[in-house]
Amino acid sequence: MAVTIADVAKHAGVSRSTVSYVLSGNRSISAETIARVEASIEALEFRPHAGARSIRTGRTGVIAMALPLVHGPHNQVQMPYVWAALTAAQEAGLKLLMLTDDDGATAIRDAVGSAMVDGVMVMEVQHKDPRPKLLRSLKCPAVLVGTPANPHGLPYVDFDFVASGRTCAEHLLERGHTHVGFLGQPPETYRRGLAYAEHARDGALAALAEEGATGTWTACEPSSGGVVDALTDLVTRDPELTGLIVYNERALPLVVDRLAGLGRADVDVVAICPDDAADRLARPVTSVSLPVEELARTAVQRLAGVINGVAQPSVTMLAPILKVR
Amino acid sequence: MAVTIADVAKHAGVSRSTVSYVLSGNRSISAETIARVEASIEALEFRPHAGARSIRTGRTGVIAMALPLVHGPHNQVQMPYVWAALTAAQEAGLKLLMLTDDDGATAIRDAVGSAMVDGVMVMEVQHKDPRPKLLRSLKCPAVLVGTPANPHGLPYVDFDFVASGRTCAEHLLERGHTHVGFLGQPPETYRRGLAYAEHARDGALAALAEEGATGTWTACEPSSGGVVDALTDLVTRDPELTGLIVYNERALPLVVDRLAGLGRADVDVVAICPDDAADRLARPVTSVSLPVEELARTAVQRLAGVINGVAQPSVTMLAPILKVR
DNA sequence: GCGCATTGTCGAATCAGTTCGACAATATTG
DNA sequence: CAATATTGTCGAACTGATTCGACAATGCGC
Structure with a gap:
């Protein structure tokens, strides 16, 4: 069906592993071979199967954005966050999966449990919010947007x-x-x-x-x-x-x-x-x-950091910007 | 690391395939075994690895929502669509991946090419829009929201x-x-x-x-x-x-x-x-x-239909609702 | 009580990748 | 110039699921 790494290998006259190493750069490959493989990838429009890849690497390149389930006009407020997060994620090379908290946990538990996402960005965290605890117990990289009563060791970002x-x-x-x-x-x-x-x-x-x-x-x-x-x-x-x-x-x-x-x-x-x-x-x-874009960007960067095992500041409060008119 | 189907099999004293059949229901299994396996799944909190599953089934249970990249206040309008699509997808048992069209195609091509999504819902389709053509050529299940000049054989849904x-x-x-x-x-x-x-x-x-x-x-x-x-x-x-x-x-x-x-x-x-x-x-x-929720729900349902190979109406125009106050 | 069809379970192959260990073919050193 | 180190490539094992074919263990009719 779709073009696989085996097709590329055959086309370039190398083994599957060589193609993989060209892709990941995890071993040195001669410039000549690299060029040949890359040409084949280009020619066949090869894109590695995300699922197959995730199974070995444990990474999907996807982060989740967990929105609380709030109906009504309150909705309006949140689009700028979504936009900012979306572009920030894109810049960080991540895709964004949207989740709503139907009963407060199922969607998150599903997505994390089935390894669909590498981490979760929890939006609109309230003072008493069950989600930080859940994420902590799932041992899933997470960043909270908002200020919870108890962050359970998860970094959080908020406006000041x-x-x-x-x-x-x-x-x-x-x-x-x-x-x-x-x-x-x-x-x-x-x-x-x-x-x-x-x-x-x-x-x-x-x-x-x-x-x-x-x-x-x-x-x-x-x-x-x-x-x-x-x-x-x-x-x-x-x-x-x-x-x-x-x-x-x-x-x-x-x-x-x-x-x-x-x-x-x-x-x-x-x-x-x-x-x-x-x-x-x-x-x-x-x-x-309120620096909405900065908030989302910061949250995404923090999350990317946590995912990559880089220690992150536990609290980030973003300063407001006064604009005199 | 995470609990796998092998762990469940061992815990329940059956083979891996039996657990799989319990999960999918693709073969008859004795009530007794089903009960035992389900208990083990429950006990171990097993959730099948989405990537591993997708590699065999060719399905991810994820659909993409492709938003055009428009900055500025115009943003505001779109949140209700996102909400409606999100809940509609959830009801249909699908997760929602958000994409923006940086240069009009890369994000979609990536997500579809690497088999991250089963189909794409294209939002805010304009009269001359490159995305229908792209999706057609990717042979990817897709539904357009909006009315394009040439739908390229893809079903579309719009307000009338x-x-x-x-x-x-x-x-x-x-x-x-x-x-x-x-x-x-x-x-x-x-x-x-x-x-x-x-x-x-x-x-x-x-x-x-x-x-x-x-x-x-x-x-x-x-x-x-x-x-x-x-x-x-x-x-x-x-x-x-x-x-x-x-x-x-x-x-x-x-x-x-x-x-x-x-x-x-x-x-x-x-x-x-x-x-x-x-x-x-x-x-x-x-x-x-304008029935925003109905639009999103309809689009998600059409997409689910296309994914499952069920023929869908090529055009759906949703009637406005007059509410006298 | 024997042959035959069901039913339930298992082993092994398969999917599309990554990664380890082995091994030539060169390059570097004494 | 032989001994060792380096570089580039490959084969094979592995990841976590699904699914096909095989095969016991039953149930049924005769």
């Missing part, structure tokens, strides 16, 4: 959300604001206890408190109504409010719009959001952006 | 965008509107000649023209400024405009908001967008939704 909040607050403080609001994620997010949302908020509020400024916060649904409610809430509780930190990508355009509508275009807004979201607004806004 | 536009127009016509606007995708999309954008628009305009109604269209950037420009453009060109079709998910909230701001909340809006986008607005809006 505390620093993000802190950076926003410090920026506003520097500009002389002493009454600052924090408009956060939807209530649901805080209800689920997602650590990053709390970290960003607490970082901001802590920085404000340290300088004796007033910090007021609220959650916010990313809808017109939700934004109106949130803004009303904030200015009611702190009528002197002149600075606003927004950590809610979808609500951001509505916030900017609504502030203008309320005649409060003077309010100094800093957002925590991707660059393009802050750029695409009616009034561009200073923002702290 | 013409019908979507038409459905919107007909809905507004039924409600007595004779002056209808069409607010479409960003200019960039039309410039790139993406067929779906044109189909939706043309379907709407054709339906309007058939009934002698006035149809005016414009592209639209999904930003506050862009929306204002687009709306101004439309009402300038057709001052009697009372109905509006919006095919621009990201602009939609801004459009609804802005119409209210302009005192034109009376304008009858129909959107082409996912259900939740239309639902989450200040004023819920009647919409035609």
